[in-house]
Amino acid sequence: MTAKKIFCHCMALCLMAAALINNEMIAQASQLGRQKPNQAEAESETKADLETEGGLSEFTQAEIEGFYDDSVFVGDSLMLGFRNYAMKRKDDTLLSRIKFLAAGSLSVHNSFWDIKNKNSVHPIYQGQKRYIWDSISLMKGKRVFIMLGVNDINVYGLEKTRDKYEELIGKIEESNPDAEVHIMSMTYVLHGKEKGNLENDTIREFNDMLEELADENGWGYVALADSLADENGDLAEKFCSDGFVHQNAAAYDVWVSVLKDYAAQRLSLESAEDEQTEEKTADSKSAEKTENAQTKESKDAALNR
Numbered sequence: 001m002t003a004k005k006i007f008c009h010c011m012a013l014c015l016m017a018a019a020l021i022n023n024e025m026i027a028q029a030s031q032l033g034r035q036k037p038n039q040a041e042a043e044s045e046t047k048a049d050l051e052t053e054g055g056l057s058e059f060t061q062a063e064i065e066g067f068y069d070d071s072v073f074v075g076d077s078l079m080l081g082f083r084n085y086a087m088k089r090k091d092d093t094l095l096s097r098i099k100f101l102a103a104g105s106l107s108v109h110n111s112f113w114d115i116k117n118k119n120s121v122h123p124i125y126q127g128q129k130r131y132i133w134d135s136i137s138l139m140k141g142k143r144v145f146i147m148l149g150v151n152d153i154n155v156y157g158l159e160k161t162r163d164k165y166e167e168l169i170g171k172i173e174e175s176n177p178d179a180e181v182h183i184m185s186m187t188y189v190l191h192g193k194e195k196g197n198l199e200n201d202t203i204r205e206f207n208d209m210l211e212e213l214a215d216e217n218g219w220g221y222v223a224l225a226d227s228l229a230d231e232n233g234d235l236a237e238k239f240c241s242d243g244f245v246h247q248n249a250a251a252y253d254v255w256v257s258v259l260k261d262y263a264a265q266r267l268s269l270e271s272a273e274d275e276q277t278e279e280k281t282a283d284s285k286s287a288e289k290t291e292n293a294q295t296k297e298s299k300d301a302a303l304n305r
């Protein structure tokens with residue numbers, strides 16, 4: 001083989017090797033591209049996950065959870081169970097934002113009892129029993145969620161309990177004028193375990209009264225009860241912890257899901273209200289500008305006469 005042929009043969013081998021290396025680099029780059037989506041794609045996936053899980057695609061997880069910053073949840077033993085559930089999940093980025101004022105046997109009626117009453121069940125905050133409205137002030141609560149009634153309606157009936165509910169919220173607003181108030185529906189009892197007014201049709205009637213009360217006063221209303229109900233409208237057995245009315249961790253998982261959906265609804269309303277305000281401001285400025293222009297034209301016309 002001549003030197004010229006040897007040289008050409010070597011050059012051909014080099015070109016083939018370079019092509020193979022180039023193809024391998026392209027394949028690796030393609031694989032990396034599939035494995036590492038850019039930031040925009042990652043954010044899109046996060047929103048897609050939210051949409052799949054709870055229809056919350058309009059808002060990010062941080063926005064949903066941030067809705068509960070400086071929130072105070074007030075309630076009886078059912079809320080106490082939720083507090084205990086939250087305490088076991090300190091790394092949860094939603095639950096860790098919530099503060100609690102909960103006590104067994106708490107009711108809208110006994111929340112007005114004298115603190116010094118030996119039977120007082122006022123929730124403890126900073127080491128001592130306090131009136132709910134005073135504790136909320138100390139906590140600097142921005143949003144207050146209240147779930148009471150299970151210890152009231154059998155003793156006082158629906159109307160008196162509704163009226164006392166309104167009185168309690170009035171005290172909270174008086175001491176915390178900037179706080180938003182949200183009523184949470186009373187949840188159901190297990191089928192066959194009804195006791196007097198603690199009966200599910202009566203509880204539904206009471207919840208309707210609470211929702212109407214919230215609507216009349218501009219308060220929020222969290223419709224929780226039906227999310228924990230079975231096909232007959234009773235507390236689902238899989239969510240019951242004591243064969244009566246109290247709930248287990250699976251139920252509180254549902255609470256969290258409902259609260260996320262509720263936050264999305266409220267944020268959507270707030271966003272719509274902000275847009276309406278901006279539109280009204282823009283329309284006002286436009287009208288003012290038009291009026292000023294017309295006034296100037298009138299003045300100019302008067303001077304030219």
